Amino acid sequence: MPSTLPALLLSGGAVIDLDGSLLIQLAIFFVAFELLRRLVFRPMIALFDAREAAIDGAKREARSLETEAEEKLKAFETEMKKVRAEAAADRDSIRQDAQRLERELLAKARVEADGMLGDATAKMQSDAAAIRADMKKTVPALAGQIAEKLLGRKAA
Structure with a gap:
């Protein structure tokens, strides 16, 4: 009797025997499926849904914070323009x-300065007038002394 799968298929014999063990296997499968669904699949799906909801909530919150930040930036820029x-x-x-x-x-x-300049000009003019008057008195005597020295005798 051939033991390979193609040989079995060609021989015309049944690959699966349908007997009472099939019902036991089906019962074990459904019990294991129900246990896994209650203990693993539902909590995992709930965990995935919670994570998805948290991510969506975080995205919404980030969008609202971004919008709020943009509004605050615009308000800040407006205030800065006003302050500038x-x-x-x-x-x-x-x-x-x-x-x-x-x-x-x-x-x-x-x-x-004009007042000081005027005062200084007036003082200089009065000093110059006083010096001229003094020179008019001393010039003839000084001229006589110069003439005596040059001539060597007293001028008449």
């Missing part, structure tokens, strides 16, 4: 105040 505009206005105001103060100080310094 205020700072520029303050800077311009301070610059204008500084320029006005500079003009005032320069005008005051010019007035003081």
